[in-house]
Each structure stands twice: as C-alpha cells, then as structure tokens.
Amino acid sequence: xxxxxxxxxxxxxxxxxxxSRFQLRGAxxxxxxxxxxxxxxxxxxxxxxxxxxxxxxxxxIDNYIWFFQSAVNRNVxxxxxxxxxxxxLASLICAYPYAYAMTIVGRNVRLALILCVLVPFWxxxxxxxxxxxxxxxxxxxxxxxxRGIGLxxxxxxxxxxxxxxxxxxVLLPFMILPIYSVMRGIDTRLLQAAxxxxxxxxxxxxxxxxxxxxxxxxxxxxxxxxxxxxFYITPALLGGPRSTMLxxxxxxxxxxxxxxxxxxxxxxxxxxxxxxxxxxxxxxxxQKHTSNRxxx
Amino acid sequence: MPSFPRVFxxxxxxxxxxxxxxxxxxxxxxxxxxxxxxxxxxxGFSWQWYANFFSNPDWTTSFTNSLIIALIVAVVAxxxxxxxxxxxxxAAARTGGLLRALLITPxxxxxxxxxxxxxxxxxxxxxxxxxxxxxxxxxxxAIPFVLIAVQASLEVFDRRLETAxxxxxxxxxxxxxxxxxxxxxxxxxxGALFAFITSFDEIIVALFITSxxxxxxxxxxxxxxxxxxxxxxxxxxxxxFIATSLxxxxxxxxxxxxxxx
Numbered sequence: 001x002x003x004x005x006x007x008x009x010x011x012x013x014x015x016x017x018x019x020s021r022f023q024l025r026g027a028x029x030x031x032x033x034x035x036x037x038x039x040x041x042x043x044x045x046x047x048x049x050x051x052x053x054x055x056x057x058x059x060x061i062d063n064y065i066w067f068f069q070s071a072v073n074r075n076v077x078x079x080x081x082x083x084x085x086x087x088x089l090a091s092l093i094c095a096y097p098y099a100y101a102m103t104i105v106g107r108n109v110r111l112a113l114i115l116c117v118l119v120p121f122w123x124x125x126x127x128x129x130x131x132x133x134x135x136x137x138x139x140x141x142x143x144x145x146x147r148g149i150g151l152x153x154x155x156x157x158x159x160x161x162x163x164x165x166x167x168x169x170v171l172l173p174f175m176i177l178p179i180y181s182v183m184r185g186i187d188t189r190l191l192q193a194a195x196x197x198x199x200x201x202x203x204x205x206x207x208x209x210x211x212x213x214x215x216x217x218x219x220x221x222x223x224x225x226x227x228x229x230x231f232y233i234t235p236a237l238l239g240g241p242r243s244t245m246l247x248x249x250x251x252x253x254x255x256x257x258x259x260x261x262x263x264x265x266x267x268x269x270x271x272x273x274x275x276x277x278x279x280x281x282x283x284x285x286x287q288k289h290t291s292n293r294x295x296x
Numbered sequence: 297m298p299s300f301p302r303v304f305x306x307x308x309x310x311x312x313x314x315x316x317x318x319x320x321x322x323x324x325x326x327x328x329x330x331x332x333x334x335x336x337x338x339x340g341f342s343w344q345w346y347a348n349f350f351s352n353p354d355w356t357t358s359f360t361n362s363l364i365i366a367l368i369v370a371v372v373a374x375x376x377x378x379x380x381x382x383x384x385x386x387a388a389a390r391t392g393g394l395l396r397a398l399l400i401t402p403x404x405x406x407x408x409x410x411x412x413x414x415x416x417x418x419x420x421x422x423x424x425x426x427x428x429x430x431x432x433x434x435x436x437x438a439i440p441f442v443l444i445a446v447q448a449s450l451e452v453f454d455r456r457l458e459t460a461x462x463x464x465x466x467x468x469x470x471x472x473x474x475x476x477x478x479x480x481x482x483x484x485x486x487g488a489l490f491a492f493i494t495s496f497d498e499i500i501v502a503l504f505i506t507s508x509x510x511x512x513x514x515x516x517x518x519x520x521x522x523x524x525x526x527x528x529x530x531x532x533x534x535x536x537f538i539a540t541s542l543x544x545x546x547x548x549x550x551x552x553x554x555x556x557x
Contacts, residue, residue, distance in 0.1 A: 031383030031395050033376045034439050041436035042402055045413025052416070094312045101309045111548060116313040118548075120320060123540045124497040126517045127533040131320045133521060134530070139335035141322055169319060172312075230406025232500050237521060247408040254412045255504070267409035274406055 046271070049264045056261030063265035073249070077269070080246040083164055083235075084228035088175075088221050090168040095175035095220060096213075102176075103183045121173035129234045132166040133157065136238065158240025166238045171227055175220040182216025218284040226274050246270050320537060326530035334525040345531035355528060358516035362496055365427060365512065369434040369495035374488040376435065377442025384443065385450045396447070400440045407500035415504040425507025433505065434495035441494055442487035449483025489543070 053063050067073050102113045120128060135141045136156040143153040156162040186209065194204035232247040239245065246266060253263030322336075330340020349355045380399055384392045402410075414433050415424070423429035453476070461471045477484075499514040506515045513532070520529045 027383050027386035028391055028395070029383065030386075031380040031399070034380035034383075034399055034443070035395075037376060037432070037436050037439060038399065038402070041414065041432050042405070042410070045410065045417045046405070047413075048416045049409060049413040094315065097305055098309050098312045101305055111552075113309070113313065115544065115548065116316045118544045119537075119541050120316050122493060122544060123320065124499075124514060124517075124533075124536055126497075126499055126514050126521075127323065127536050128320055130517070130521055130529055130533055131322050134322050134326055134334055134336060135319055137334070137336075141336045144336050169315060172316060226404055226406075230408060232408050233518070237518075247406065250408045250412060254415070260412075260416065263412055267406070267412060270406045271409050274404060278404060 049267050049271075052260045053264030053268050054261075056259075056264065063261045064269075066262060067265050067269065073266075076244055076246055076249055079160075079243070080229060081273075083160065083167070083245060084225050086164050087167045087171060087228045088225045090164065091172045091175040091224050092217065092221060094168070094172055095179055096217070099176050099179040099183050099216075102180050103186075117173045117176050120169075121177070125170060125233055128170050129166060129237050132162075132169070132234070133237055136162045136166070157238060158243065160239075160243045163235050163239045163243050163245075166234050167228060167231055170234055171224045171231075174223045174227060178219040178223065179213065179216040182219070183213050186212045215285055218281060222277065222281040222285065226277060229274060229277075230270060320533075323530045323533035323537065326527055327534045329527045329530070332526065334527060334530070338527075345527045346535075348528045349531050349535070352528070354511075354516060355532070358511045358513045361427075361510060362513040365430045365434065366492045366496040368427070368431050369438055370488045370492040372431065373435045373438035373442050373491040373495075374484060377439045377487055377491070378446045378484055380439065381443050381446035381450055385447055396443070399443050402437050403440045411501045411504040414501055418505050424505050425510040427510065429505050430495075430502070430510070430512065433501045434498055435491075437498060437501070438491035438494040441490035445487035445490055446480065446483045449480040453479055486547075489547075 054061065056063075098113070102110055105113065133140075137143075138153065138155070138157065140157070142156060146153050156165075190208050190212075191204050194208050195201060199207070230247055231245065232251065235243065235245040236248050236251075239248070247270070250263050250266045250270070253259045253266065257263075325338050326334060326336070327345055328341050328343070329338035329345070330342045331338070333339075349359075380395075384396045384399070386392075387395065418424045418429050423432070457475050457479070458471050461475045462468070466474070497514060498512075499518060502512050502515050503518065506512065511519075517529050517532060520526050
C-alpha cells in the first residue's frame with residue numbers, strides 16, 4: 001500500500017446525491033482541529049522567524065545583506081547544496097538497482113529486502129548516526145581495520161566525505177521506497193512487447209522501463225535533496241568546523257550568539273530554497289502520488 | 297535479463313543491503329564494552345551499560361518522558377489526523393487536494409527553522425521544558441503520517457457500504473461505529489504507530505525546547521554522544537534496534553497474513 005491514488009481519479013466515479021453533497025460541504029470542517037494545530041505549532045512559529053529576520057535588531061534587510069556579504073556564509077550555503085547533491089546522487093545510484101531487484105525477486109527475498117530498508121527507516125536517526133561515529137572515528141572500526149592490514153589510518157570523522165557517507169546511509173530508505181512504489185506498478189508486459197518487436201533487452205529497459213520509473217526517481221530525489229538541505233543531527237555529529245552545514249549555522253546563531261535576526265535570515269534562506277525546489281519538482285512527480293513511510 | 301547482469305545486480309543489491317543494515321549493528325558489540333569508551337574494538341565483556349540504562353535516573357526519566365509524550369501524541373495525533381483524513385477524502389476534490397498539501401507541509405519544513413520558531417514561541421508562552429509544549433510540537437509533526445495512513449485506507453473503502461447501512465435505518469454515528477471504523481481500523485492503527493515513533497524519535501525540535509527538568513530520550517542520547525564516550529548510548533541503541541526490528545517483522549507478518557504484501 002505505498003501508492004496513493006490521485007485525488008480526482010476516485011471521486012469521479014461516485015456522483016454525489018443531494019444528501020452526500022450536503023455531507024461533503026460539512027466534511028471540510030473535520031480537518032479544522034488539524035489545521036488549528038498547524039496554525040499554532042507551524043505557521044505562527046515560521047511567521048515569527050520571518051518577522052525577526054527583518055526586524056531584529058533593527059527593521060530592514062540588514063540580516064540578509066550580512067548573510068550574503070560574508071564569504072564564510074556563502075561558502076556554507078554552497079557547501080550545503082553540494083553535499084545535498086552528492087548525497088542525492090549517491091543514494092540514487094544505490095537505490096535504483098535495489099528497488100528494481102525488489103520488483104523481480106520472489107516473495108521471500110523481497111520480504112528480506114524490504115526488511116533491510118524498513119529497519120533503518122524506522123530506527124532513530126540519532127542511533128544510526130551514533131553507529132557512524134563509532135565506525136568513522138580515529139579509533140573506529142574502519143581505521144582499526146586499516147591498521148590491521150598494515151595501512152595508515154585515514155581521517156574520516158569531521159571531514160566532508162564522512163558527512164556525505166553517513167547522510168547517504170541515513171537517507172537511503174527515502175530514495176528506495178518511492179522508486180520501488182512506482183516500479184512495482186510498471187506493467188512488465190511492455191518490455192516483452194518491445195522485445196518481441198526486436199528490441200535488445202538493454203535497449204528495451206532504457207527506452208521503456210527507465211522513463212516509466214522516472215516519477216519515482218524524481219520523488220525520491222526531491223525528498224532526499226530537501227531532507228539533506230535541512231539535515232542537522234548527522235552533520236553536527238559527524239562533521240567538523242570545515243564541514244559545517246547551514247542548519248548548524250542557524251542553531252549557532254540562535255542558541256549560542258542569541259542573534260535571532262541573523263539566525264532567522266539564514267532559516268528563511270533555507271526555507272525559501274526548500275519551497276522553490278518543491279515548486280519546481282512538483283510537476284515532475286505529478287504522474288503518480290508517492291508517499292513514503294508506508295509499507296507492510 | 298541475461299544471466300551476467302543478473303549476477304551483477306544480485307551482488308550490488310547484497311552490497312546495498314549490507315550498507316543499509318550492517319553499520320548500525322556496530323552498536324551491539326560496543327554495548328558490551330568492558331571499558332568506558334566508544335573506541336573500537338571493545339575490550340572485555342560486561343552488562344554494566346545496560347544496568348546503567350535501567351538504574352541511572354538520567355536515562356530512566358528521559359526514557360519515561362519520551363514514552364509518556366509519545367503515547368499522548370499517538371492518541372491526539374491519531375484522533376486529529378483521522379478526522380482530517382475524513383475531511384480531505386470527503387471534501388470536494390480541489391479543496392481536499394489543497395488541504396492535503398497544507399497538512400503535509402510539516403514533512404518538508406527544515407527541522408532547524410521550525411525548531412527556532414517553536415523555541416521563540418515557547419519562550420514567550422512559557423512552554424519550554426513542558427509536556428504540553430512537547431505534545432503540541434510533536435502532534436504537528438505526526439499529523440502528516442496519520443493523514444497519509446488513514447487516507448490510504450479510506451480511499452479503498454467502498455462508500456456504498458455506508459449508503460447501504462443508512463438505507464437500512466442506521467444513524468450516522470451507528471454507521472461510523474459499526475461499518476466505517478472497523479474497515480479502516482488497520483489504517484488508523486498504523487497511523488497511531490507512525491505518530492508514536494515520530495514523537496519517540498524526534499530530536500531537533502526537542503533539542504531546542506528541552507530543559508534540565510524535562511529531557512527526552514533522543515536528547516539524552518545526543519548530549520551523551522557529544523559530552524562523553526559513555527557506552528550506555530550503545531546499549532540504548534541496541535535496545536531500540538531490537539525493538540524496531542521486532543515491530544517491523546510483526547508488521548510484515550501481519551501484512552502477509554492479510555495478503556497485502
């Protein structure tokens with residue numbers, strides 16, 4: 001049950017009678033409590049962040065000028081996007097063949113493969129990051145293995161590659177699940193048809209199967225990219241001063257320097273980037289709604 | 297597909313499966329470390345870090361706090377989210393779609409931006425370090441998951457069953473209680489589970505709105521990792537790993553019995 005059918009598709013079949021039309025009008029109000037919670041705990045707090053970024057300490061756009069004029073900040077902003085791009089690419093390379101394999105194997109193997117995705121998906125992110133701290137640290141698993149076979153240890157923790165490796169592993173399930181949910185809806189008879197018309201298997205795969213799977217790829221890529229942009233715990237624990245990401249900078253401004261205006265301005269930059277990406281990517285994913293976190 | 301690419305694909309997937317699961321397993325040997333260190337390899341064997349988790353008030357209270365908050369969130373978010381799912385599914389298509397997009401936004405807002413906003417509001421409202429504050433923030437974060445789960449089961453639910461029941465004279469409440477609710481119950485239950493886990497694992501907002509008097513388990517784990525190399529975190533990690541795996545295996549088996557896998 002991973003795919004959620006499109007809104008319009010199912011309502012079209014049942015024409016509302018007079019009674020149910022009356023019910024339909026009232027139905028919207030059932031969502032009122034949820035909307036209220038969102039107004040209080042999401043909209044209002046975000047509005048405060050935006051307002052403070054323009055008013056604290058003085059009204060104006062000083063905080064934004066400060067942010068974009070500082071070379072350090074621009075570096076961090078650029079690094080945040082570069083890391084997100086690497087993480088997205090790396091997890092796509094791992095996820096695509098894996099999701100494809102999930103659709104062609106027998107039931108027991110598929111259950112095992114699903115289990116391998118769902119356990120990390122649901123396990124606390126802090127715990128999974130802790131595992132990477134143990135693996136990557138100077139006295140960690142990887143370095144003690146390197147020493148064991150007579151190689152010199154490498155610096156992994158508090159480096160950018162370390163952050164990228166850890167984030168890729170933590171975010172991988174978010175790439176696999178949407179791709180899998182689209183792939184298993186693909187009619188494989190189309191491939192047989194292409195082959196019966198003389199296409200080589202490889203060519204049939206690239207020209208027929210890959211395009212059909214793209215909505216899942218776009219959905220997975222946008223989810224992983226957006227989550228990477230705002231990632232906080234994993235970069236904070238695995239990264240160092242030279243691999244700081246935007247979220248850590250925001251946290252530092254607000255909690256350590258009590259500078260709500262500058263922290264807010266950075267937060268708004270992050271927020272705007274996220275929603276711009278979503279707006280650009282939404283039409284690409286439209287073919288099929290995919291939702292993560294639902295399987296089994 | 298010819299056999300050579302198949303073998304290659306199989307090996308590659310094995311590698312990805314190892315990447316997904318194996319790194320986390322490293323917490324298990326570390327949790328039995330004889331020394332107070334997270335350096336690898338662990339030295340000796342002891343149960344002391346498990347004993348510490350179950351006896352040290354820092355760990356026990358943060359665990360009970362998380363449990364209490366997550367249970368309240370599971371109840372509140374499930375009720376609110378299920379109502380919203382009805383609203384979204386039964387409103388006119390365009391309104392419903394808009395409402396759904398709105399209610400799912402908590403999933404995409406960057407955690408830190410949300411956290412500083414909530415922190416600012418809570419400082420004014422004196423909600424920092426309170427159960428109410430945690431429940432409110434976590435309920436907001438959990439609503440999308442409940443909504444998605446319940447909506448999925450509402451969409452395969454045949455509404456003509458409701459019409460049939462009411463044509464036989466049942467009131468709207470009776471129809472809901474005896475027809476609708478039993479049929480969408482699996483969706484509601486998985487929504488409740490998602491809400492519980494969302495709250496139980498939430499860390500970013502929690503790091504901001506925590507206080508020395510009210511810490512949740514993820515906050516305690518995080519501060520322990522940053523402050524000292526206490527293997528108790530590995531013991532907690534192992535326990536959470538086992539609990540998560542058991543829940544998922546149970547869920548998969550349940551799903552298989554219902555023939556939905």
